[in-house]
Amino acid sequence: MASALVIFKPDAAHRLAVRDALWAWLREERGWKLSGLTWYRPPAELIQSHYDFLQGRPFFPWLVDFMTALPVLVGRVEAEPAGLDSMRYELGETRIAESRPGSLRERFGIWGGINCLHLSDSPASGDKETQLWGRYLDLTHGSATLEPAGERPDHTFHLRSLFNQVAARSHTELATQEATKLLNAETDLTGDGFGALCRILLGAIG
Ligand code: ADP
Numbered sequence: 287m288a289s290a291l292v293i294f295k296p297d298a299a300h301r302l303a304v305r306d307a308l309w310a311w312l313r314e315e316r317g318w319k320l321s322g323l324t325w326y327r328p329p330a331e332l333i334q335s336h337y338d339f340l341q342g343r344p345f346f347p348w349l350v351d352f353m354t355a356l357p358v359l360v361g362r363v364e365a366e367p368a369g370l371d372s373m374r375y376e377l378g379e380t381r382i383a384e385s386r387p388g389s390l391r392e393r394f395g396i397w398g399g400i401n402c403l404h405l406s407d408s409p410a411s412g413d414k415e416t417q418l419w420g421r422y423l424d425l426t427h428g429s430a431t432l433e434p435a436g437e438r439p440d441h442t443f444h445l446r447s448l449f450n451q452v453a454a455r456s457h458t459e460l461a462t463q464e465a466t467k468l469l470n471a472e473t474d475l476t477g478d479g480f481g482a483l484c485r486i487l488l489g490a491i492g
């Protein structure tokens with residue numbers, strides 16, 4: 287069996303309808319088993335080690351802010367190596383513009399590297415990542431129970447369209463305002479937490 291680390295990144299952890307959909311997918315446990323899903327706000331040093339192979343890339347400072355600004359949901363998956371491969375296939379490619387139609391990232395990721403879920407890409411990286419995160423929190427027991435999203439909407443595709451406008455510098459201010467409104471409808475975050483969510487998501491555009 288292989289171990290893999292799974293993280294609902296801040297977008298997926300706090301956009302409630304998206305969180306519900308991903309949680310439903312994970313709970314299907316088709317050839318994998320989930321344990322230790324926990325709320326946790328990672329410190330920058332953990333994210334810097336977790337993504338050490340990306341140090342020096344232009345988006346790295348954003349990536350660290352993205353992953354540390356809010357609590358995320360992190361857990362461990364046990365699967366046969368082939369089961370892990372099929373989970374990664376269902377997840378889809380890293381960048382949203384390139385993610386396979388119908389994959390989780392194409393359906394629920396917003397833009398660029400805002401791609402909803404982290405999942406270790408091989409048994410070797412799964413070992414490394416579960417050991418690293420295991421020094422900070424217990425991934426072996428139980429699982430958080432997530433409150434259902436209720437009536438919260440999923441505005442993924444509309445948000446993607448607005449983010450594309452912001453990126454193209456077309457109606458930047460209006461598109462930003464509209465995206466902020468849609469995000470507000472999707473999440474329970476308020477005040478500084480909501481401000482952080484908007485900062486890290488729109489910050490992906492640079
Ligand atoms: P994956 O998450 O698909 O395994 P990587 O391990 O290569 O992808 O990268 C880790 C994370 O860094 C990505 O999920 C994404 O959030 C971010 N990232 C990677 N490459 C880019 C990029 N070119 N532009 C923006 N963000 C990126």
Ligand code: MG
Nearest residue numbers: 405406407411
């Ligand atoms: Mg990776």
